[in-house]
Amino acid sequence: MxxxxxxxxxxxxxxxxxxxxxxxxxxxxxxxxxxxxxxxxxxxxxxxxxxxxxxxxxxxxxxxxxxxxxxxxxxxxxxxxxxxxxxxxxxxxxxxxxxxxxxxxxxxxxxxxxxxxxxxxxxxxxxxxxxxxxxKTTGFEINAPVNPPSAEEYKRENEHYNLEESFLVRIETAINRFAARGKKHQKTHAIFESFLSFGGISCGPRQFANNHDAKQLAREGFDKEEIAQMTHHYTIAEIVKDGIVDDLITGPTWVVDFEAIAKAFLSSHFTASFDWCNEAEVMLAANILRRFYIYLILFDVCPEFKAQLTAAMKACDEAERELKDLAITDRKLPGHFNEACSKLFGDQITVNEGVKSKDWSALEDVNVLSLKPEEPLLIFKAAMYAYGSDEQLDQLESSELISTLATLTFQGTVGLEVVEIQDVSENAAKIYNDEQFLGTVVQPLAKVKCIFWDNPSADPNDLPEDVVKAYQSKNYEFLVEEEILQYCYVGTKMDVTVKELENGLMWLSSVETVYPTFFTWLPNERIYDWKEPGPPKEWMKRASERKREKFNGESVEICDDDEEGYGDASNSGPD
CATH class of the missing domain: 1.10.10.10 (Winged helix-like DNA-binding domain superfamily/Winged helix DNA-binding domain)
Structure with missing residues (x-):
């Protein structure tokens, strides 16, 4: 002692x-x-x-x-x-x-x-x-080595995968065996289960297994492999099993596509459910998916899908490389030049209506707080000297600048895809190196060209067909700070609000969401959790009755589906 x-x-x-x-x-x-x-x-x-x-x-x-x-x-x-x-x-x-x-x-x-x-x-x-x-190390760390299996380990693991069995049987076994290969920390576990659920896997013991433990099943004569399958924590969802069977009339409603699931999860589902702006979290997600795919390849779980698995691993590499830059792009856009345009023109102009005020400093834009009152005009002038057309430069020198620029010919919220990112032009470089702009808020601008992108995840709109066609056929060209564009990729997509003046000046009024080049949207986002609406519950009936009584016998039409939630999947199913 x-x-x-x-x-x-x-x-x-x-x-x-x-x-x-x-x-x-x-x-x-x-x-x-x-x-x-x-x-x-x-x-x-x-x-x-x-x-x-x-x-x-x-x-x-x-x-x-x-x-x-x-x-x-x-x-x-x-x-x-x-x-x-x-x-x-x-x-x-x-x-x-x-x-x-x-x-x-x-x-x-x-x-x-x-x-x-x-x-x-x-x-x-x-x-x-x-x-x-x-x-403590678990083997799922980002930098943990992936060692090839020994001959003994390969034989022991591979014997669980008989290629004569269906893919569904093999993949279910593989998911459960992979999940048991070492402890996963809470975040790793959450990401992996989210990924599995998105891909059509039910997370939780089979329903009948709740009342049957392994010992009881053994007493009933089942062998180890049968018991393992009967008590799997992860199982193929019934909706998926039914949908993968090729119906002679409609065809399959679910297909095996490792690459699409990897891209859709990392670009859509993961970004909506986890902190995708946190580089470590992105690396963790890509790593857990990559190790799962490596397991499937190493032990010949489904050799018929090896090409897909290789492509899925490349998607993980893309996510690691691109999402960290996308987070910076998302934070910095629309940039000072586009903010300046919004401050100078954005809230003071309506479609095809002019603004008579000649004092730019008097214009207000509550959405732009990062620039001092005198800075928007300075940024705008530098941009026009660097990239303006002859007409725009003539207007810049005009004594009636506001009235000549006042007509807003286009504004709309659209999906765009970047198709070209240009370097700072030679003339622009000279302008930005001029002493009147050095040491100010003015930064070198470069051009980015975009085309219309029909975002598959967007809510349906009721725009007239001619308006949609106008959006689709329009050429979109913006000036954005070079410092921002270095983090942007050709193929990057975004939901934005665009405004354009009569003289052709176009700017990003706001940037709602940015998406990586590999963005993929699958019906899994909506279909997997959907359930057939069930009958109204007792509390719904009582609520409807109280609402009718409130109107003292007046004849009032009540929309049960909308107001009482009868069609809500969360309330569906029998009691």
Missing amino acids: ASHSPIPSTSTNVDLLVALHPEATEIIQSFEFLFDDDFIRGDRHLLALTGGDGSGSVSISEMLCSFSKLRKFKQINLVKEALTMSLYLEVVDDTHVKRRYPLTKPPFVKPELDKKKREIAEVLEKSPWLTKGML
Whole structure:
């Protein structure tokens, strides 16, 4: 039993300590144990933290993160208060702790920081909700190596996949065996299950398995493989099983397409459900999908789909590379030039109506807050000098600038796809290097050309056919800061509001959503969770009756489907 000297063990008033904090005595004893002569003289890491001789002070936060013995003490302020009661330790600057007395004997190990322990401490200090167990390697980490299986492992795993069995049987087995190959942290598990659900997999034990455990099934004569299949956590959804069968009349309603599912999940479902602007989260999602596909290839689960699996892995690579840049594009668009146009023209002009005011500084745009009052005109002039047509330059010098630019000939919310990104022109480079623009808010602009894109995920619209055709046939060309376009790709898609003046000047009034080049939308988004509406529930009937009574017998038509939610899938099905 280690003991520290020359001071006797803590403790003055135990009742006072317990009143201060229920764990106060344990906190003090745990810290004193670590700073004890016998312990600290043999602990390389703590010696290094205390200056090599045990006399220095150590951050209390780092102590809590570095030593598992202390990790259970969560409230740092109460830990500090408890330590002030120690006769052996001293709290320094309200953040550090140290021994009150020097070591009685020299250390018998060389002070040396434990790199791994220090890294863990730094992570835990930044993310106190984590535990050391959550930091243990699982094999699903982004940089974890993927080693080819040994001959023994290949044989053991591959024997579960008989190519004479249907694909559905093999893939269901593979999903469950892959899911069991090592612990997954909470976020990894959430992403993987979201991916499976999106692809038509039910996550949860089979309905009949709830009342049948493995032992009971074994007693009933089922072998291990049959029991494994009967108690699978992940199963092919019935709607998918039924839909994959090729009906002679309608054909299959569900098809196997690994590449499309990977692209649709990473570009649509994942971006809607997770923090796609967080690079680490994107890398994690791409990694878990990629490792799943590698498992399917390594163990010959479905060799008939090897080309699709290879393409799906490439989609994961695309997502890693592109989504981090797309997040920057999303944050920076529409850019200062387009903001300037909105401030100068956006809210003050209606379609085919002029604005008589000649004072640009008086124009207001509540949607643009990032530019100072004098900056929009400066940005606009620089852009016109750099890229303006002769007509636009003549208008720029006109004394009636606003009236000549006042007619707005086009405005609309459309989907666009980038088809060309140009470099800053030679003439524009000279303009932006002029001393009147250097050191100002003005940044070099480049041109980006777009075409109409019919967003398959957009809500239906009731626009007249001629308006839709006008949107589709229009040439879209914008000026955007070069600093933004470096993160943009040919093929990037976006939902935007476009405005255009009579002289041809077009700008992005707003950018609602941006999509990667590989954006794919599948009916899975809507079909998989849909259920046949069931009969109205009792509470719905009661609500309808109360509504009728409210009108005192008046004849009032009530739309049950809309107002009572009879057609809502969430309320469907029998009680």
